[in-house]
Amino acid sequence: MKNFRGKTVLITGSAGGIGRKLAIALAKEGAKLVFTDVKANDLNDAAEEARKAGATSAHAYPLDVTNTDAILAFRDKVHADVGPLDMLVNNAGVVFGGPFLEIPLERHLLTFKVNTMGPVAMTHTFLKDLVSKPEAHLVNIASASGFIGLPNGSTYAASKWSVIGFSESIRLELEQQGNGHVKVTTVCPSYIATGMFEGVKTPFMTPMLTPDGLVASMVAAIRRDDLFVLEPPLVRTLPILKGVLPQKAFYWVAQRLGVSSSMNSWKGHGK
Numbered sequence: 359m360k361n362f363r364g365k366t367v368l369i370t371g372s373a374g375g376i377g378r379k380l381a382i383a384l385a386k387e388g389a390k391l392v393f394t395d396v397k398a399n400d401l402n403d404a405a406e407e408a409r410k411a412g413a414t415s416a417h418a419y420p421l422d423v424t425n426t427d428a429i430l431a432f433r434d435k436v437h438a439d440v441g442p443l444d445m446l447v448n449n450a451g452v453v454f455g456g457p458f459l460e461i462p463l464e465r466h467l468l469t470f471k472v473n474t475m476g477p478v479a480m481t482h483t484f485l486k487d488l489v490s491k492p493e494a495h496l497v498n499i500a501s502a503s504g505f506i507g508l509p510n511g512s513t514y515a516a517s518k519w520s521v522i523g524f525s526e527s528i529r530l531e532l533e534q535q536g537n538g539h540v541k542v543t544t545v546c547p548s549y550i551a552t553g554m555f556e557g558v559k560t561p562f563m564t565p566m567l568t569p570d571g572l573v574a575s576m577v578a579a580i581r582r583d584d585l586f587v588l589e590p591p592l593v594r595t596l597p598i599l600k601g602v603l604p605q606k607a608f609y610w611v612a613q614r615l616g617v618s619s620s621m622n623s624w625k626g627h628g629k
């Protein structure tokens with residue numbers, strides 16, 4: 359998507375973190391923002407920040423992406439208030455770090471519900487909007503952990519592998535259907551300083567990304583219709599290394615670089 363002015367952009371999980379930063383960056387470009395989050399408290403504040411930053415309009419709605427009935431009712435409300443979307447950003451996410459058996463099963467399942475089923479439900483609900491527009495974009499926030507096993511973050515990594523598979527498949531399907539004007543970008547960053555991964559030990563040559571830096575890369579990638587955002591640069595080598603190295607050698611390297619132990623000291627948002 360070359361020009362964001364007047365484009366209606368819905369971002370899930372945009373009360374804070376990357377979602378809010380991306381919304382404000384697009385507000386500066388004159389987009390119409392639709393903020394949604396399960397955290398209702400910060401939403402109006404985020405919308406106000408977007409208006410001040412130059413958004414053509416900014417609406418805020420509490421929405422839990424795991425509640426499929428609520429998503430359907432929400433679509434009617436969004437259509438009545440702002441009309442069909444030009445861009446959907448599936449950003450909402452959760453992580454529960456720790457040894458697999460020490461995390462209650464419901465948290466593992468919630469990880470899939472928010473991170474994987476949420477994007478599927480939101481895309482199913484809003485894809486017709488995107489197809490109806492002459493220029494449209496679907497952005498799915500996955501993770502670098504979608505390319506590599508993550509001890510103490512097993513279901514988080516699994517949920518993001520799933521997002522990568524979903525995102526690539528939808529893109530190819532849209533192209534096959536003659537709907538290639540709906541561009542799809544899959545975002546796979548390593549650790550970002552939003553608090554979600556507070557306490558992790560970042561791997562070698564993988565500095566903690568700043569939210570502003572990642573958002574700048576995302577906006578540039580969306581403008582160029584890039585298929586992927588892989589940040590920092592070392593993440594770009596992951597799929598190549600995994601393809602060429604024997605599996606045991608690949609994970610030996612991952613251990614040496616500190617990827618496999620990075621989650622051992624995870625604290626997260628501390629809730």
Ligand SMILES: NC(=O)c1ccc[n+]([C@@H]2O[C@H](COP(=O)([O-])OP(=O)(O)OC[C@H]3O[C@@H](n4cnc5c(N)ncnc54)[C@H](O)[C@@H]3O)[C@@H](O)[C@H]2O)c1
Nearest residue numbers: 371374375376395396422423449450451501549550552554
């Ligand atoms: N922070 C990182 O290091 C990192 C790295 C790679 C990928 N990511 C991904 O980037 C995205 C944004 O993460 P962030 O770092 O901004 O984290 P964050 O915790 O600051 O933001 C996540 C947002 O999602 C919202 N959310 C959680 N459950 C929800 C639900 N059921 N319905 C709607 N909203 C919900 C939260 O309230 C929060 O506002 C996530 O998908 C995350 O997995 C983050």
